[in-house]
Amino acid sequence: xxxxxxxxxxxxxxxxxxxxxxxxxxxxxxxxxxxxxxxxxxxxxxxxxxxxxxxxxxxxxxxxxxxxxxxxxxxxxxxxxxxxxxxxxxxxxxxxxxxxxxxxxxxxxxxxxxxxxxxxxxxxxxxxxxxxxxxxxxxxxxxxxxxxxxxxxxxxxxxxxxxxxxxxxxxxxxxxxxxxxxxxxxxxxxxxxxxxxxxxxxxxxxxxxxxxxxxxxxxxxxxxxxxxxxxxxxxxxxxxxxxxxxxxxxxxxxxxxxxxxxxxxxxxxxxxxxxxxxxxxxxxxxxxx
Numbered sequence: 222x223x224x225x226x227x228x229x230x231x232x233x234x235x236x237x238x239x240x241x242x243x244x245x246x247x248x249x250x251x252x253x254x255x256x257x258x259x260x261x262x263x264x265x266x267x268x269x270x271x272x273x274x275x276x277x278x279x280x281x282x283x284x285x286x287x288x289x290x291x292x293x294x295x296x297x298x299x300x301x302x303x304x305x306x307x308x309x310x311x312x313x314x315x316x317x318x319x320x321x322x323x324x325x326x327x328x329x330x331x332x333x334x335x336x337x338x339x340x341x342x343x344x345x346x347x348x349x350x351x352x353x354x355x356x357x358x359x360x361x362x363x364x365x366x367x368x369x370x371x372x373x374x375x376x377x378x379x380x381x382x383x384x385x386x387x388x389x390x391x392x393x394x395x396x397x398x399x400x401x402x403x404x405x406x407x408x409x410x411x412x413x414x415x416x417x418x419x420x421x422x423x424x425x426x427x428x429x430x431x432x433x434x435x436x437x438x439x440x441x442x443x444x445x446x447x448x449x450x451x452x453x454x455x456x457x458x459x460x461x462x463x464x465x466x467x468x469x470x471x472x473x474x475x476x477x478x479x480x481x482x483x484x485x486x487x488x489x490x491x492x493x494x495x496x497x498x499x500x501x502x503x504x505x506x507x508x509x510x
Contacts, residue, residue: 247458263499303438304389323387339410345373418461436464
């Protein structure tokens with residue numbers, strides 16, 4: 222497996238980029254979830270110049286309609302913080318899972334138990350390839366109605382409805398804890414049984430299989446294409462982007478980014494509402510010409 226730790230020997234800016242990897246919410250998308258005309262034009266120009274574009278997001282595949290009209294070339298996106306590679310050709314509802322890196326149910330159950338003990342009051346939801354289930358006390362944080370309302374232990378049981386379907390991640394919400402403190406606590410409590418990150422401004426954690434991240438799945442996709450990390454330009458704004466920004470040869474924290482993202486990236490751009498991704502892409506294409 223390709224390493225997701227970057228220690229380049231050559232200055233990143235001297236290597237022409239071959240792939241752009243961009244987060245969506247808070248990064249490529251404006252706060253109203255739109256893609257500006259300027260950004261649409263920049264993405265198309267990058268693809269026309271031979272630079273592949275990958276959307277790399279914590280969103281599930283079924284929420285990708287927001288960018289389905291802007292898919293070029295390969296049509297692939299990395300969803301669920303690296304838990305799935307999805308072919309978006311065909312539009313909403315017709316996506317195909319190309320690669321799935323699931324969270325084993327035994328690991329998920331361990332994480333639920335350990336985090337309940339460490340942070341009483343934590344409630345859970347379960348994200349599968351095609352289904353979304355949650356505990357009754359889990360708040361309405363998402364844009365859909367859950368398929369099932371049961372305790373997490375029942376949702377993750379071997380004989381649960383949908384047990385044949387891979388678990389991509391579980392979501393853990395706490396109504397009172399500081400989001401960053403909750404993340405630190407959860408990582409200490411769960412250890413190497415799962416990968417834990419966050420992308421929400423609330424105390425909502427995203428728990429994936431061990432070693433699964435945006436960075437590690439992007440590294441796999443790049444290795445399949447013969448693209449090195451030095452040839453990747455990445456964009457992000459929240460802690461679930463940190464590993465990807467550290468791995469990429471050139472990386473940009475948005476003007477609205479979390480402090481950990483600013484520390485991890487090799488550069489900064491303006492905020493998502495100011496088309497920060499497009500600003501950098503335009504500069505890259507100007508340098509090439």
